[in-house]
Every structure is written in C-alpha cells, then in structure tokens.
Amino acid sequence: MVRVTIDGQEVLAPKGQGLVETAASVGIEIPVFCYEPRLGPPVGACRMCLCEVEGLPKLQAACTLTATDGLVLRTARTSEQAAGGQSAILEFILLNHPLDCPDCDKGGECPLQDLTFRFGPGSTRMQFPKRTFDKPIPISPLIALDRERCILCYRCTRFSESVSEDGQLVAANRGAQSIIATFEDEPYRAHFSGNVLELCPVGALTSTTYRFRARPWEIQNVPTVCGLCPVGCNVWATTREGKVARILSRNHPEVHEGWLCDKGRFAYDHLRAEDRLRTPLVRVRRRGFEEASHEAALDAAEAGLRAAGSSVVVAFSGGETVEQATALARIVREGLGSDAALLPDDWDAALDAFRAPLSAIRDADVCLILGDDPVVERAPVVDLWLRAARRAEAEVIAVNPAGDVQAAPGSAAQVCADLREGKKVPTELRETAKSLKSAKRVALVWSEDDPTGGRHVGALANELHENGRAEVAVYVLPRTPNGRGVATAWYTVGEGRSDPPGEGEIGALVVSGDEAASDPRVADLAARASFVLTTAMFQSELTAWSHVVLPGTSYLEREGTYVNLEGRPQRLRRAVVPFGPDELEWLAQLAERFGVAIDPWAAPTAAEQADLPPADEFAWSRPDPQAPPGKPAGPGLELVRIGALFSGAAVERIPQLQFQRPAAEVELAHEDASTRGIAPGEAVVVTSNGTSRELRAGLNRKLRVGVVRIPAEHAKDFGDRVQVSRLSTGESR
Amino acid sequence: MSPQPFDSLKGFAVTFRQMFKKPITQQYPEYKRPVYPRFRGRHRLWRHENGLEKCVGCSLCAAACPADCIRVVAAENTPGNRVSPGERYARIYEINLSRCIFCGYCELACPFDAITLEAEFEISEYSRDDLIYTKDMLLAEPVKRMPVADRDLYDTPTPVWKAES
Ligand code: SF4
Ligand code: SF4
Ligand code: SF4
Ligand code: FES
Numbered sequence: 001m002v003r004v005t006i007d008g009q010e011v012l013a014p015k016g017q018g019l020v021e022t023a024a025s026v027g028i029e030i031p032v033f034c035y036e037p038r039l040g041p042p043v044g045a046c047r048m049c050l051c052e053v054e055g056l057p058k059l060q061a062a063c064t065l066t067a068t069d070g071l072v073l074r075t076a077r078t079s080e081q082a083a084g085g086q087s088a089i090l091e092f093i094l095l096n097h098p099l100d101c102p103d104c105d106k107g108g109e110c111p112l113q114d115l116t117f118r119f120g121p122g123s124t125r126m127q128f129p130k131r132t133f134d135k136p137i138p139i140s141p142l143i144a145l146d147r148e149r150c151i152l153c154y155r156c157t158r159f160s161e162s163v164s165e166d167g168q169l170v171a172a173n174r175g176a177q178s179i180i181a182t183f184e185d186e187p188y189r190a191h192f193s194g195n196v197l198e199l200c201p202v203g204a205l206t207s208t209t210y211r212f213r214a215r216p217w218e219i220q221n222v223p224t225v226c227g228l229c230p231v232g233c234n235v236w237a238t239t240r241e242g243k244v245a246r247i248l249s250r251n252h253p254e255v256h257e258g259w260l261c262d263k264g265r266f267a268y269d270h271l272r273a274e275d276r277l278r279t280p281l282v283r284v285r286r287r288g289f290e291e292a293s294h295e296a297a298l299d300a301a302e303a304g305l306r307a308a309g310s311s312v313v314v315a316f317s318g319g320e321t322v323e324q325a326t327a328l329a330r331i332v333r334e335g336l337g338s339d340a341a342l343l344p345d346d347w348d349a350a351l352d353a354f355r356a357p358l359s360a361i362r363d364a365d366v367c368l369i370l371g372d373d374p375v376v377e378r379a380p381v382v383d384l385w386l387r388a389a390r391r392a393e394a395e396v397i398a399v400n401p402a403g404d405v406q407a408a409p410g411s412a413a414q415v416c417a418d419l420r421e422g423k424k425v426p427t428e429l430r431e432t433a434k435s436l437k438s439a440k441r442v443a444l445v446w447s448e449d450d451p452t453g454g455r456h457v458g459a460l461a462n463e464l465h466e467n468g469r470a471e472v473a474v475y476v477l478p479r480t481p482n483g484r485g486v487a488t489a490w491y492t493v494g495e496g497r498s499d500p501p502g503e504g505e506i507g508a509l510v511v512s513g514d515e516a517a518s519d520p521r522v523a524d525l526a527a528r529a530s531f532v533l534t535t536a537m538f539q540s541e542l543t544a545w546s547h548v549v550l551p552g553t554s555y556l557e558r559e560g561t562y563v564n565l566e567g568r569p570q571r572l573r574r575a576v577v578p579f580g581p582d583e584l585e586w587l588a589q590l591a592e593r594f595g596v597a598i599d600p601w602a603a604p605t606a607a608e609q610a611d612l613p614p615a616d617e618f619a620w621s622r623p624d625p626q627a628p629p630g631k632p633a634g635p636g637l638e639l640v641r642i643g644a645l646f647s648g649a650a651v652e653r654i655p656q657l658q659f660q661r662p663a664a665e666v667e668l669a670h671e672d673a674s675t676r677g678i679a680p681g682e683a684v685v686v687t688s689n690g691t692s693r694e695l696r697a698g699l700n701r702k703l704r705v706g707v708v709r710i711p712a713e714h715a716k717d718f719g720d721r722v723q724v725s726r727l728s729t730g731e732s733r
Numbered sequence: 734m735s736p737q738p739f740d741s742l743k744g745f746a747v748t749f750r751q752m753f754k755k756p757i758t759q760q761y762p763e764y765k766r767p768v769y770p771r772f773r774g775r776h777r778l779w780r781h782e783n784g785l786e787k788c789v790g791c792s793l794c795a796a797a798c799p800a801d802c803i804r805v806v807a808a809e810n811t812p813g814n815r816v817s818p819g820e821r822y823a824r825i826y827e828i829n830l831s832r833c834i835f836c837g838y839c840e841l842a843c844p845f846d847a848i849t850l851e852a853e854f855e856i857s858e859y860s861r862d863d864l865i866y867t868k869d870m871l872l873a874e875p876v877k878r879m880p881v882a883d884r885d886l887y888d889t890p891t892p893v894w895k896a897e898s
Contacts, residue, residue, distance in 0.1 A: 102791035102844050103819040136820065212807040212821045215792040 002069040007078045013067040018042070020049065022067050023075065030075055031086065031115045033093075033201045034153035035063035038257060040162045046093070046153045048115065050085040051075050059085045076119060083119070090120035096131045096176065097202075098148040106203030108216035112151065131176060139169075139181075140188040141656045142208055142266055143197065147179050150204035156180060156196035163259070165387050166190040180204070187659060191380050191645060194265040198248060198258075207246060209266055209656055214240040222575040223250055223608050225562055226264040227319060227555025228650065230478045231358070231381045232564030233260050234609060237268070237556055237575035244268045244556055244576055252609050254357035255564070261380035263645055266657055268556060270650040271576070276537055277551040278579055289549070294581070294589075301548045302593045304531035308507025310337040313529070315522045316490070317513030318344035318480020320583065321560025321572055323602040325482075325489035327587040328512055333494050335594030340499040341490055342521060345483025347476070348453035352616040354444075354461045355567050356473030361385040362392055364473070366439035368432065369398040370412040370457060371448030371477075377645045378447050379477045379565060389443070397432050400447075401640055402667070405432060406704035409640045412448060416456040417626075420463045439470055446476040453487075477565055479643070480515055481555070485563030501525055508533065512583070513552060514649045517542040535583055538649050553582045554650075559602040560584070570610045636721040637672060639688065641712040662711035666695045666724060669703040678726055686710070688722040697724075768852045773835045775853035776828055778871040779846070786816055786872070787847035790823030797842035802832035826868035831861050851875070 002015045006023050013022040018037065020030050033046040042063045050059040054072035059082060062073065076083040094116065101107040136144035152171070157180065160169035168188050172181045182188050197207050221236040226247070234250040247265050251258035270276075280297030281289040292300070305312065314332045316325060332338050361367060361382070367389050369375060376383035390396045399405045399415050405428050407415055418425055425433045436442060442464055446457040454476035461472040478484055491498065509522075509529035516522050517540045526532050526545040534546040543549050555562075557578040561569050581589075588600035644662040651657050666686055668678065678684055680699045685692050686708075695714060703709065708722060759766055768774070779787045790807030808824035816822035837850050853875040858864050 100819065102789050102793060103821050107791070108796075212790070212809055215796070217796045218792060 002067050002071075004067050004069075005072045007073070007075055011067075015067060015069075017067045019051075019062045019065045019067060019071075019073060023062075023073070028075055028077065030062050031119055032063055033111060033115075033151060034155060036155055036158075036199065038163070039155060039158040039199075043154060043158070046151060047089045048086065048093075050082055050089060052079040052082045086119045087121050090116050091124065093151050094120070094124060095126050096148070097151070098130060098132075100149075104146075104149065104203035105206045105211060106200075110203060111201040133179070136206070138187075138208065140193060141659050142262065143188060143193060144206050144208050144211065145180060146204050146206070149202050150180055151202055152178050152180075153201060155199040155201065156205060159192075159196055159199055160188075160190075162391070163384065163387070164190055164192040164195070166192075168193075169196065189659060191261050191376055191660075192259060192384065194262045195249075195259050197265075207266075209269065209654075210238075210246040213245045214238070219245065221248070222573050224556065224573040224575055225564075225570045226260065227481045227562060227572065228264050228267060229261070229379055229645070230481055230483065230565040231256060231379045232481070232562055232566075232568065232570050233264055233381060234570070235260065235264065237573075239575050242576055244271060250609075254359045254612065255566070255568070256381045257359070257384075259381060259384055261645065262657070262660060263380070263651060267650040267654055270537075270653040271554050271556060273538070273653040275539065275653075277539065277549065280551060281543075281546075281549040283547045297548055297550060298586075298589055298593070301533050301550075301590060304533060304547055305336060305508050305510075305594075308336075308531055311505070311507030312336045312338040312510065313340040313342065313501045313506050313508075313525060314338075314510040315342040315512065315516040315519070315525065316344055316486045317511075317516035317519075318478065318483035318486050319513045319515055319555065320482060320486055321558055321562060321602060322482070322485040322489050322569070323560045324512075324558075324583050324587065325486040326493055327584060327591065327598045328510070329490045329493035330596050330598065331587060331591045331594060332510065335591060335596045338499075339494055339497045340501050342501055342516075342519075342525065343483070343487050343490060343498075344480040344515065344519075345449075345478035345487055346451055346453035347478070347484050347487045348455050348458060349488075349616075351454050351458045351461075351474055351476060352567060354458070354465075354472050354474035355612065355615040356443075356475075357568075357612050358382065358385050358475070358566055360441075360473045361443045361445075361475075362388040362394075364389055364394050364439075364441045364443040366435050366441075367394055367396045367443040367445065368436065369396070369400070369403065369445045369447060370415060371446050371450075372400050372409050372412070372640050373447045373477075373643060374400075374402075375445060375447045375477065377642060378479070380645055382445065382475065382477065382565075386445070395435050395439075397435065399429075399432065401704040401707040402700055402702045402709065405429060406702070408704065409638050409707055412446065413450075413452075413456040416460040420460050422463075436464060436470075437468060439464075439468070441471045441473075442468075443473045443475065446474070449479055450476065475565055481564075482562045484565065484567065485561065485569070488563065504528065505530070507531065511535070511542060511546070514538060514540065518649070535586065538653075540649070550583075550586050551580055553578045558582050558584070559604070561602070566612055568610050568612045571604060571608065634721050636688070636723045637668075637706055637708045639715060639718055639720055639722045640707060640709045641715045641718075642709055644711045644713065647711070647713050662713065664693075664695050664714045665698045665711070666714075667698045667700045667703055667709040668724065669705045669707065670699055670701050671705045672708070672724070673697060673699055676724060676726060678724070683727045684724050685727055686718070686722050686724050689717060689719040691717040694727065762855075768854070772852055772854075773837045773840075773850035775830070775851055775856050775875055776833075776839070776866070776871055777849055777851045777853075777875075778826065778868065779849065780872065781818065785818050786822060787845045788823045788826065788843075789817050789819045789845060789847075790821050790826070791844065793842045793844060794839035794848055797838040798833075799836060799838060800832045800834050802829040803827070803839060804829075823868060826871065828866045828871065829864065830856055830866055831864040 004011045030049050033048045044061040044064040049062040051062040052074040053060045133147040135146045139145045157169050219238045219240050226233045226235050233256040234252040236248040238246045249258045249260045279291045282292040282300045284290050399407045461474045464470045465472045506529040508531040511534040514536045517536045532546040533548045535550045535552045537552040556575045559574050560572045585600045588598040591598040646660040678697045682697050684697045792805045795803040804827045806825035807821045
C-alpha cells in the first residue's frame, strides 16, 4: 500500500493502481475518454484527464500514472491549472466535432456531451469551417461510422487489436486527417464487432439496428441474461414502447467482462419476425393446420397425450428455463408416467468439483482445449478469455483437427485417456503432457457434444488434481444455452431416472422449442410418433409433422432461471410481454388437466448479478471412463461439421446479420488440396452419401491431412466421409 | 376602526359606475378577439423554404414536455426519401392535445425552431381520439371551423388592435 494525496485527501492505495481508480475510490472523478482498463495499458490519446502533479511543471495525463508513495495530485476540483487544461482540451476536441447532437444517436447518453457540460467551456471560438467527411459510412451491415464525430480516442481500434484480436479496425492517415477505417474498406466481419459500439465515447460508431429507434429518455433498460449461447452474458435489454430496441452488455466481471458477441447483441429482432407463430395450430384431418383457440388447442393436446398412455417421449431444446423444464418433466413423469427424454446436453454432476468462474481461464498457466468444435462458434466469449490467457503468457493448446496439436476428428476422449495414462503418450501429445505436468493452474475446455456429460475430461482433471496437485478448472461447453439447467431439472424431478427414446412406435412426442424442432434426431422420432405436440416460435420442417403446435416465446419474453456453462444460475427477466401465454403458462394449464399442480409464475431465484456457487467437495469416485473406439477409416476425406455461431432460427431472421453467416466453403488441408490440384477460392464439388454440392475451397494450413471442415448448414445430408474434386473446367465455364 | 367598510363602499362604487356605461359584448364566434403575440395555442410544425421539414425527430420536445404528450418515432432519411435536412426525420410525430397544458416548453426545447405554439385556440372535438394531432395535421394550416364575420378585420396576420395602435 502506498499513500497518495488527491485534492488534499490522503488515500491508501495498492502500489501500481491507476490514478483514475484511486481517485474514484474516494469519490473524486477524473474525467476520461480513452482510458478503459479492459483494453489493456492506457494510451493517453485524448488528454481529457489532465491533472496537476506536484513537482512536475506541466499538467499530466492522470490515466497513464499509477499510485506511487507520496504522489500529490490535484484534479480540476482544486487546481485552476487542471480545470483550465481540461476545458482547453474539450474546446480542442470540439473544434472539428459537428455538434449534430439532435441527429446523433448518442445524444443524451454521450460522455462527450456530459463532460463538456461539466468541464468544458460554455462557448466556442472556432469560426472556421469544420473538417467534413462523408457520413454515415457503413463499415459493416451492423455498424455505421461517422468520422466527423470521432474524437480519435482509439478505443475501437484497441479493442479490435488487443481484445478480439481480429485487427480489422485501424487508424489511417495522420494528424487532423486521421480516420478510423477497416482494412481496404472491407466490411468489419468479426464475431465481436458490436462491442465497439459501446466503447465509442461519442456517436461515431452507431448500430444500424438501433439507429434512430429511441432516445435515452424514452427507454427502459431491463437487466437480463442473453439466452443464445451457454456463456450466459449479462445484458440490458433496452425496450421502447413494448419492443426490444437493442441489447447492451451489463458487465459481469467473472462471466464476460462486459463483452458480447454479435449474435447476442443483434439477434433480438427475431421477436418481431413476420413469420412468427402467434396462434395455436391444430391439425384437422384432410384440411391441414387450422388456427385454434387456446382452449381448443389444449383440448387437442390433452386428447393426443391421453391416447398415447405412457408411451411418451419429450425432446428438450436446451433453451427452456429451469422452471419450464421442471414443469415439463413433471407433466411427463408424474402426469403421464413416462421417463423417456431426449436431452440436448448431458451433464455429469461430479464435474462440479472443478467448477470455476470463466475469469479463471485468464489466470491459468495452461489452457487445454479439446474437441472438434471451434470454441468461438460454441461459446464465443470463452474464446476472448482464452485470448486474454494467451496475452497473459499462458500456454493455450488446442487439440483438434485444426489446432496446435492436430488430432484426428472425434478423438478428444482418446486424447484425454492418453494424457491421463501419462506413460505411453503419443509423440504429438508429449509436449502437451509435459506442460500439463508442470502447470500449477490448468483450465480444461471441452468443446464438442459429449453424451457422457464430460466424464472424460473430468477423469483427466481428477488425475491432474490428484497427482499433479494442480488447481484445475473444467469447462464443458454445452451446445445449448441452458442445456445444463435442463438436464439437471430433468434428473432432479425423476430422481436420476431417464430412459432413452427407444425403438419402434411412439405414442406421443412432445417437442419443446425451436432448437429441438430443428434437430434431425427429433425428426427421426417424429416419424415414428402417432401424436406430436410442438412448442415453437417459427414454422420448421418438424411443425409439418406435428398435430398440435403451440406458439413459443423467446428468452427476452420469459421470467426464469438459466444455468450457464460454469453452473451459475442466473435470472432471466421478461423484457417485453409476449402476445400470448408463455410456455410456463401453457404447461401449467396442460398440467392441470393431468392432475399436476404447476405455478405459472416463475419465482425470482437469483440476484441481478449471480454469484457462482462454490465448487463442490471433491468427491470424484467414478470408475475411469473408457475412451470410445475411433471411427473406422474409409475412402475419401473425413468430414468435420462446424456448428456455426451465426446460424439458427433467430439469426436467419435478421437481415443485417446475414453477412456473418458461414460461407458455403469447404476447408481443406494444404496437402489434400494440392494432390487434387485445387487452388484456394476455387469452386469444388463435394460428394457424400449420394448428395453432391458445389462449395468454394478454402485452404487451412493448420488442418490435419485427410480432414475437411464444412459449416453444418452446408453439410446437410452428408455422411461422415466426403469426396472432394475440382469442378471440371467445362462445367465451370 | 378597520378601513373595511370604506373599502367595500369604494368597490361598490366601481360596480355602480359600470351600470351607466355601454356594455362590451364580444360576438363570439362571429367576432374573434385577437390574441396577444406570445399567446400559446395549438402547435404548428414548420418547413424550410425548400420544403423539407425543420423537425429532425430528435425527441427533445418530448423530453421537455411536462405532460408527456408528445410521441416522436424517428427514421433515417434516404436519398430516395428525404424528409428533413439532417440524417434523421420524424416518421411519426404526435401531440395529444387533450393532455397538453400549453406551457410552450416544447417550443423552447426545439433546437431547430421546428415547433411553435400559434394563435389557434378552437380545438374542441367530440372525441378524445380526434385530439391526437398527427404530423400532417400539425404541418398544415389549422382548419378554421368557426365562421368569422369579418375576415379582413379579425383573421389577418396583423390583427386589428395592432394595426390601429
Ligand atoms: S470511432 Fe469512437 S471509439 Fe473509435 S476512435 Fe473515434 S471516438 Fe474513439
Ligand atoms: S405545450 Fe407543454 S404540455 Fe403542450 S406539448 Fe408542448 S411541452 Fe407538452
Ligand atoms: S420538434 Fe424540434 S425538438 Fe421536437 S423532435 Fe422535432 S426537431 Fe426535435
Ligand atoms: S483518458 Fe487520459 S488521455 Fe484519454
């Protein structure tokens, strides 16, 4: 601890703490624009924070200084020199600022407005024409750039360079002509591009989806949780006149540090999609679907379920709240007497011994990523934590077909087993095993579907903990936002019992939610079911199989609890009122008919910013899991499907997000491409299972030989192995 | 003794004197008494000389309004549909005149002098819904509903009292 004097007040602060925070700790504000600790070291670009430091002749940028013993700082409150300096800086910043506040979306919540009002000069002496640019420039379909308003604080470029590390946003030119630009004016296409909107302290970067939709005094901000991926980022849902107008981040330092991915930030408008189901549909013999009243739909659902007896299967989508999943589980188990379910994600409770907040990834010495799915597509913010870990000099090792260790597809379980054995480690894993052995803090990330609920990685963690005495954190990334909560709810209601769907005829299938409705496994069950009850927001292939369809709601329209991938139960709040009953209300009414009492109101369970429950007692007593045998080899190349982040019913309905969707591309290893004479960017024919499709070839130097990667939405109907060949010249012309 | 009885008598005397004066009767609505220049009546939205609307849909008037009776929904000008000079314009502009207290704060708040309170005061309706004035109504000249006997005298930009004083 060191002693600092700020405005005559003595402050005790840890050595090296920034002066902005030190002053804030005693309630003294140092105004800032460019300073943002989450973006790395301060750059001192804007000079807004000028303060007087005793012993130094000139004003100093306080944001670049840290607490040292005996430092005497005078801010604008007590020093006339500092107040004059700050006022002069504001006058200087405003020289070229267009002052089109009435037009500007930031007006009313703009740090430049606020600070000018409080610290700036009341008038301007600028009598010359201001610098002008074309505006607004769309730097991507999601972001509009207004260069006139930019104050060159470099927050956006610093984010792009050193947080998301995409490096696409840069500062070009010099001096007064400096501008923010994307490289070669390409669109800013990155998973986290939307964060620069919130970082920009002026209205230079505005969202095209929020542009002119509301002003700060016309909105309500509802604290809730993003329900589009298992990270569970905390967000504000901004609503105006009963509609969601934008999503802002609500910083939870342990979960996402205030960053959001573009899906979570921009996909909210699917709530208002034209083709959303608004009334219940009931299939009437020969006439197809007809709109039905709520009562009639419930009657039809009841009749169908009664006729099925106990031959009922429920397919969860992983997007339900815990309350909803519990209600559905109780109807099926208690009301109908069936224990058969199809869960989107499985979860082994013993892993809770390795529970840790996501921020622990940054503090790890070694991060090991297992599984074929790219982390950024499955749980995007986890990728930012891994990048932060790498910047903090941790060793980040990805073991997958395109990783640092190029493992065969589907071999993650085997890799776990090999690393656990410790003796006969295959050559390519030797380095990894050595790093793991010497590490004190290890983060294990499992990034693919695992029907065993993460037991393989759990056994490895156990081994590292018992023998290596390392602190281990395990993150099994579920496929769905609340997959963990749904699985836990299902098992809790049935005291651990669960049957697989089984073969043969099914009396009734209950499909809960859109993700379940688009799952091919569910379509398979629907073909065998005599009655299908579906809850969905949108029509899909599966609704054609259904007999009764109830309109579903989105995560922004529900109250309840979501459990994120860490195991943190978080509170979901209703940002806007849905047009009809939500799922829980439907389920409560249905349950009543089967003699099960369910409360249609979810009780608030978690705090606004939920804490992670402490890790469970270390009680790992499972028999060591066996790694499944590898897949048999065959002709052609092995296919790895990538479940892209920008896919699914919500993204498909946002026109501005279309450019983010995965390209129709097949990733090839360099060798595989050259033996086939394929050049990058060329059109190729991919054949499998009697289906062939024309895709663009992309080369990936890191990809394992004999493997191709295709986004799942472009690999429909393909088998496990594919043939790739050049489009013959005659055809392509 | 308090001055009360004398003061009362003084007052009665004023009343008494009036009985011998000629009565002034305003023949409303045939004759409308002109209003003072800073009278605050029905709102008016204005256009620039080139026909573009002065209002950019910034909602500052709505923020200032103590009765919360203004609703502005903005949209972006496009080259094919330019409504106002800036980037944004008011796609919907509504004032609920049944709630307006005619304080004139909206006029003060507007950075572009797009909205002003004018001399029109005959705004009664048979239905409350009709009192929600839309942008088109506010941009247009007020509809004259009451007949005016002598337009030249009373319904001119320069009212008679001003012209004669
Ligand atoms: S665009 Fe915004 S964030 Fe980027 S440098 Fe300009 S003012 Fe700063
Ligand atoms: S005059 Fe006053 S009450 Fe009426 S619209 Fe304007 S601000 Fe609101
Ligand atoms: S009338 Fe004036 S204050 Fe109101 S929205 Fe239009 S420009 Fe803004
Ligand atoms: S905040 Fe210190 S220089 Fe920008």
